[in-house]
Amino acid sequence: MSRKRARSPSNAPSPATASSSHIYRSAPISDRQSIFVAHFSPTLSAAALQAHPDFRTATHRIAAWRKPTAQRSLLGPSARVLQSGHDDDGETFAGRRLARVLEAMGVQGAVCVARWYGGVMLGPVRFEHIEGCAREAVRAWRAATTTTTTTTTTTAAAAEADGGGAKKAKVGEEVDGRSKAELEKVLVERDGSIEVLRGLLAEKKRVVGAVEGAAAGEVKPMTPKTPTNYKAMPVQALVKLEKARDATIAFILKELDKIEDEIVKAMDDGDTLGEDSVLSTGNLTEEKRRDKEGSMIVADAPLDSLAVSKATPSADRLNDQHECS
Structure with missing residues (x-):
């Protein structure tokens, strides 16, 4: 199936849904025979996303990650030190743009955008497609998290209908986890x-x-x-x-x-x-x-006067020659 995705936009990976491996997908973007699809995961590594079977035939697998480290922060135990990185995979400057998307959206995890090159060079617009796919995959994760939070809130409200209003309010304050x-x-x-x-x-x-x-x-x-x-x-x-x-x-x-x-x-x-x-x-x-x-002082003298002075003998020199003769 992955070979067919590389050939036809109609067979590209399906729109944003969460898989059992906690992967959230974007809808494919097709432009002049090139196809772009993004996978985002808050738990998997960038290498795991690049090795996904759906991306086996992709021309490029651009990846970026933003993960917490074990390093302690000077701001306190609640502040986490994040490690960021990217992999262009042959698509120059694309990895850095993906890393900026993760930072701008304030998410932790890894994202991989696969591109199937169709033979036509797209120019700078390819970066817009890459960033757009990544944002959509992150939004898919947020939407799934919001749905889970809403379901939890509804269940808590039904279970605590006899006086659990405080617990309901507490659960309802969480959005996107x-x-x-x-x-x-x-x-x-x-x-x-x-x-x-x-x-x-x-x-x-x-x-x-x-x-x-x-x-x-x-x-x-x-x-x-x-x-x-x-x-x-x-x-x-x-x-x-x-x-x-x-x-x-x-x-x-x-x-x-x-x-x-x-x-x-x-x-x-x-x-x-x-x-x-x-x-x-x-x-x-x-x-x-x-x-x-x-x-000879030439710096401040006009060029015309210098030419005349060099070509014409001085009056004193003419008088000396006349007296000698």
């Missing part, structure tokens, strides 16, 4: 990341202006943002805010990619101009040195 306190902490971290990324973007824009020779000016200091009181918000509002923060981070990351390309291009152009400037400056300096050694 996370408590309200965890969502509040995640949003605070997102706000910090957005502030840092915006500062980095402003700095890179200043560098582009300086390299291109434009009037860059000074970078305006960022106004400190008043912390948002997330404790006063309901859980559903926190979930919506998390999605909005993820979208903001994804947008800034794309802007950073664009500005980095502009910096590389501007530096390449600037290097050529710089060499010409150095050569011309060196020639002028050499001319001044030779003129100084010959006791």
Whole structure:
């Protein structure tokens, strides 16, 4: 069956569903005979996802992971140290983009996007397909987790109908397997990341202006943002805010990619101009040195006057010749 998936979009892996191995799949994306499908798992390794039978005939198996480690954090026992990594598998820069998706969505686990190359080069749009598949697979996991949480809440409400309202409220505060306190902490971290990324973007824009020779000016200091009181918000509002923060981070990351390309291009152009400037400056300096050694001050004299002075003998020299004759 996997061979057929490599040939026809209609036979590509099925839409997002959770398997017995805790794998969550995206719907296939087909573009000019290329097919993209993503698998996400909060428990399996990236290597296990790459070795999945569905991906056996894939041309590329791009993977990224974000897993907790045994290393202790200085922020306290509740703070986990995460280890991130990626594997391009021949699709240059694609692994790094997958890692950014996991970081922006704030999830822990591994994701693998398989691509079946159809013979037509897609250009930069292939990265959009890769990122889109990964996001859909993560959303499939979140949707399945939310459904499980809702079922647990309903069961608890029925079992504790004779006075278990407190337990119902406690279970109902969890969304996507996370408590309200965890969502509040995640949003605070997102706000910090957005502030840092915006500062980095402003700095890179200043560098582009300086390299291109434009009037860059000074970078305006960022106004400190008043912390948002997330404790006063309901859980559903926190979930919506998390999605909005993820979208903001994804947008800034794309802007950073664009500005980095502009910096590389501007530096390449600037290097050529710089060499010409150095050569011309060196020639002028050499001319001044030779003129100084010959006791002729050339630096401030017009070129026309210099030509006349060299071609026409001075009046004193003519008088000396006349007296001798």
